[in-house]
Amino acid sequence: MRSIPRHNLTQSIVQELGTSIVSGVYSSDDKFPIEADLCKQFSASRSVLREAVKMLTAKGLVGARPRQGTWVEPENNWNFLDPDVLGWLLERKLDITLLEEFTEMRLAVEPLAAALAARRAQDSDLLLIQNGLERMRAAERGDDDPNESDIAFHVAILTASRNRLIQQLQELISTALRFSIRLTNRFKGVEFASVEAHAAVANAISRRKPKAAAKAMTSIINEAMELIQTCKETGS
Numbered sequence: 001m002r003s004i005p006r007h008n009l010t011q012s013i014v015q016e017l018g019t020s021i022v023s024g025v026y027s028s029d030d031k032f033p034i035e036a037d038l039c040k041q042f043s044a045s046r047s048v049l050r051e052a053v054k055m056l057t058a059k060g061l062v063g064a065r066p067r068q069g070t071w072v073e074p075e076n077n078w079n080f081l082d083p084d085v086l087g088w089l090l091e092r093k094l095d096i097t098l099l100e101e102f103t104e105m106r107l108a109v110e111p112l113a114a115a116l117a118a119r120r121a122q123d124s125d126l127l128l129i130q131n132g133l134e135r136m137r138a139a140e141r142g143d144d145d146p147n148e149s150d151i152a153f154h155v156a157i158l159t160a161s162r163n164r165l166i167q168q169l170q171e172l173i174s175t176a177l178r179f180s181i182r183l184t185n186r187f188k189g190v191e192f193a194s195v196e197a198h199a200a201v202a203n204a205i206s207r208r209k210p211k212a213a214a215k216a217m218t219s220i221i222n223e224a225m226e227l228i229q230t231c232k233e234t235g236s
Helices: 006-022 035-042 046-058 083-092 095-119 123-140 146-160 168-190 193-208 209-236
Strands: 062-065 069-072
Touching: 006 046, 006 095, 006 209, 035 046, 046 062, 069 193, 069 209, 083 095, 083 168, 095 146, 095 168, 095 193, 095 209, 123 146, 123 193, 146 168, 168 209
Parallel strands: none
Antiparallel strands: 062 069
């Protein structure tokens, strides 16, 4: 029987415990299982389990101290900017309020990223943006995934901003977009995002028009925000 590599086992434990915490199986009102019980549950050594707990602590999900054990932190202490935490929360139940808050963050970041891309994008960045757009066109023909092609376009613009802090938001925005795009397209009754609207962003960037790029990106995100707010109001 092959043993599971330590790294994979640690990640598996983090995934299962993280999902259990955000879904309410373990909460700040209940005792978290003791180390010995978790080692038995996952057939893991104490060192592997402690490594997993450290990772959950870094995500703000749990607290741990010697002789005091481990406990689940209140939700307000969780690191919502961690892509794993955000993904687990959105998988738990489609949280419209959380998506609304995420879209507010997009409005603060992505129009600026598009404007910066119009000023700073290198030829390789422009090719990535164009590739994302072509993937979206291919998705309309059934030759690519609608969600992944849309995400690739937005991530390419974050990269093209040449701002290292904005670039580090790629994984976070990718995670939340997977849920946001699915919701807004379903509510619109379409399977695909508007290639024309995304092409307007790409064209403004390639023509080095920062204000036009920011305006076109704002328009895309505002449409998503309006749909999310409508979903929230109607309970859809």
